[in-house]
Amino acid sequence: MNEGLPKEQRLYKKKAIETLFEKGKGFNFYPFRVVVYAHSSEEDEPSIPRFLVSVSKKRFHHAVKRNRVKRLVREAWRRNKSEIIVNCEKHQITFDIALVYTATIILSYEEIEKKIKQLSLRLNNNYFRDEENRTNAG
């Protein structure tokens, strides 16, 4: 039952979004620019990944196409984030992530899902393996 995407797993508060883009670290991962801000959970914050997808009006003029891209990306994320949830709970981490779609064509669902899977793997390696090493060492 980890495939849902309720409101608490989405990033919708203005302040949280500003914090993410201010403090988070970004890197390019075609077809996305990924911005991540992983930090220890505070009292009122749950230990889960919080997700945001953004498609610029500059690349897709029509709202129909923007909606299509957002729906595909959201769907792919929804199906492939279960491992990150487990890791977040384990390490008491709030994991804010923004996916900015930078390609100029609409990729198929298969391609996007493939990319999201690769991304998920990379995130798990970069953020949670380090945490484990550090806790073990410390």
Add this chain to the structure above:
RNA sequence: CGAAAAGCGAUUGUCGCAGGCAGAAGCAAUUCUGCGUGAGGAAAGUCGGGACAGCAUAGAGCACCGUACUUCUUAACAGGAAGGUGUCCGAGAGGAUAACAGCAAGUGCCACAGAAAAUAACCGCUCUUCGGAGUAAGGGUGAAAAUGUGAGGUAAGAGCUCACGCGAAAUCAUGGCGACAUGGUCUCGGGGUAAACCUUACGGGCUGCAAAACCAAAUAUACCGACGAUGGUCGUUCGCGACUGUGAGGGCUGCUCGUCCGAGUCGGGAGGGUAGGUCGCUUGAGACUGCCGGCAACGUCAGUCCUAGAGAAAUGACAAUCACCUUGGCAACAAGGAACAGAAUCCCGCUUAUGCUUUUUGCAUU
């Protein structure tokens, strides 16, 4: 070849999102389960018009803006219907189209060319006392040149006069609710331009759901410059209160009035705080069907139905089968395709973008 209207896949499975209803758990926030609902004809542009809300349940005058053949229709409109007139197309029947009041109220403008662009005299013509006077027949440039033809008339000419036309204003008669049409009388011949100023008639208060209302949270004010009422009467528990004045300044649209508030206000540059939730929010000039009235747009009445309400912003993804279209094929089938486009307070229009399917209907040909 047109015209009008309707539709935009269906079912199943596995996940997912947003409202609603019902049930269960919980002190509550909320969670779980079930059922059912969830983009458009343009949701778009924001070009008209409203509803609704705030400002005085919106006042006067001027300014400003809009509209412009008539009648009807509508909550209203620059929308719609039926007619009228002009222009264009057509042999015709007929069709298409029009910001379609006024330049005969006033003012302005009309480049270049041309004698002259609107109280016409440069050439020409005629007369002459050689100073000049009369004259719009001829000049051919221009987008536009002073009503056309003929006759009379004259020094030469001219609507100067007459006849027949053309066009216009006024007026009368007939028909029509009316725009207008037909005919008569009389007066005229004034070039174009009002999407030039303007005139006439009618209409328009301003701002917009980021309006407005409520709850919660958070605060902090000081400095500089300008302007400013604190009077009277009554009551009094002597704190003050009521009534009535003077009043800077502010609200109401740009100005003037008018009106309301009024003890601090305005301007300047600093500094601080918030930006979370509820409501507005979807039952409405609603939709569909039928009768009747009307040429029609549309209206009255009756019955049935409830049909999105998000908020970093839902309405989705994948798979299978069946339908739809195109191409190939006798067929089975195979390959490919499916437009324009995504609600944001809500309606009525207009405009723009659009692929196909279905239904009704008109014309032409066979």
Add this chain to the structure above:
RNA sequence: GGUAUCAUGGCCGAGUGGCUAGGCAGAGGUCUGCAAAACCUUGUACGGCGGUUCGACUCCGUCUGGUACCU
């Protein structure tokens, strides 16, 4: 979502319905031993479509694109 406003050469920017100024930049030349500066010459524009008008950058409608404000 709503309300305004703008669009003129490569860039900035004026423009009463009648030939679209000016500056910067570019190109060629003069000057110089070479350059700079100066001077001379020169190319390049009215966002698209339609209407009014004899004639439209200008007036009107519509479409496209940009900018600002309201929270």
